[in-house]
Amino acid sequence: MKIEQIYTGCLAQGAYYIESNGEVAIIDPLRETQQYVDKANKENAKIKYIFETHFHADFVSGHVDLAKKTGATIVYGPGAETNYDIHSAKDNEVFKLGHVTIKVLHTPGHTLESSTYLLFDETGKEHAIFSGDTLFLGDVGRPDLAIKSDLTKEDLASMLFDSLRNKIMPLPDDVIVYPAHGAGSACGKNLSKETIGVLGDQKKTNYALRADMTRDEFVEEVLDGIAPPPQYFAKNAMMNKSGYDEFETVLKKGDNALNPEEFEAIANQEDALVLDVRHEKDFVKGHIPNSIFIGIHGGFAPWVGALITDLKQPILLVTPEGKEKETVTRLSRVGYDNTLGYLKGGIESWKASGKDIETIDSITVDEFSKQYKNETTNVLDVRKDGEYQSEHLQGNHVQHFALDYINDNMNAISKDKNYYVHCAGGYRSIIAASILKARGFNNLTDIAGGFGAIKNTDLPTTDFVCPSTL
Structure with a gap:
């Protein structure tokens, strides 16, 4: 058995690769999926399952593309409904993967379909949980993101209380916890910088797992201090539920080198937003008039999601040399799929063409x-x-x-x-x-x-x- 956490710092997100006897499961994959295919091919293995812990709100998952590429089955927890083919699992349903077993624990609260996947090793021992946004290290998932639900956040918090105490806390202390997020994610408020832990430590240190905690105390403490969700959360969740354009198509459209004249013409014709992702010190010294700065070296994707309100907004890029594809990729991770190209030669080519620049x-x-x-x-x-x-x-x-x-x-x-x-x-x-x-x-x-x-x-x-x- 092999388990690998594939962690993406920009999103503070953990995807997981599990392999046993030539069969692979991917949990919560990123939008760009070729990395998982390449990894499985290197191991002479086949991707059999794609497990989604819930309808993610903070990023667009790669499950749809990955299933098309590999023929793998997409598995969601009970009650999940989508516009594409999935296996909606039953609570406690078991999936065989080579010599190991993965059991679905329905753990609603963060969202209604939220599920934790319990991995049993080759000997049948409870080895690890892939807890999604149900349980983080140091925190639990925010209970205010259910899609089109009449339930209140208090109702969902109460569900989460039951999920944690009935499904997760009874598990052995040595069970490894693999969460979907770490510090920096807006899916919780007190996430640890650590990205892998053990359940026993969480029972001792996680405020939400106190043994003597009442339901009312849990609801109050979990909801205390939660900021409103970023505006793109609901939109990303709907993309994950409904489907989206293939990543390779999005990347090809965005990886389009434009000279200054072409760049300016498209900006005007398409009413495109010029997004400058260089370092702030470079932006201050000179940038295209009316361009917006969000540096790729910072919390790029979440800031894009928080500040650019239209996912379909046409976008043109000014990037550091060699960062063009990376920028298009990172935009697509949060659902911004309408990048139309980038300025070839960067800001220097703009200056050389004699066009105006502004400073701050x-x-x-x-x-x-x-x-x-x-x-x-x-x-x-x-x-x-x-x-x-x-x-x-x-x-x-x-x-x-x-x-x-x-x-x-x-x-x-x-x-x-x-x-x-x-x-x-x-x-x-x-x-x-x-x-x-x-x-x-x-x-x-x-x-x-x-x-x-x-x-x-x-x-x-x-x-x-x-x-x-x-």
């Missing part, structure tokens, strides 16, 4: 400190609510809204005012500045180094804010 003003924290003494200095803090509440600049002219919700807060600031924009380190503030600038907010200055640099000055900060003032 950026100043050091020392320069900002001098400006801050001016009582009319307006500061825009785009960190998350929890970061802001923990500590922020003092002053009547400090405003805050999280970058996640910038599209809902345009009316909270004025195009007639000058704003100094910051996040924690400089990545998110440039995303915010690029979006605001494209919407006509031209009086923006980035504070290089963000709040991390501000804390090293003598500028006044506070570590408490009444929530009503947010």
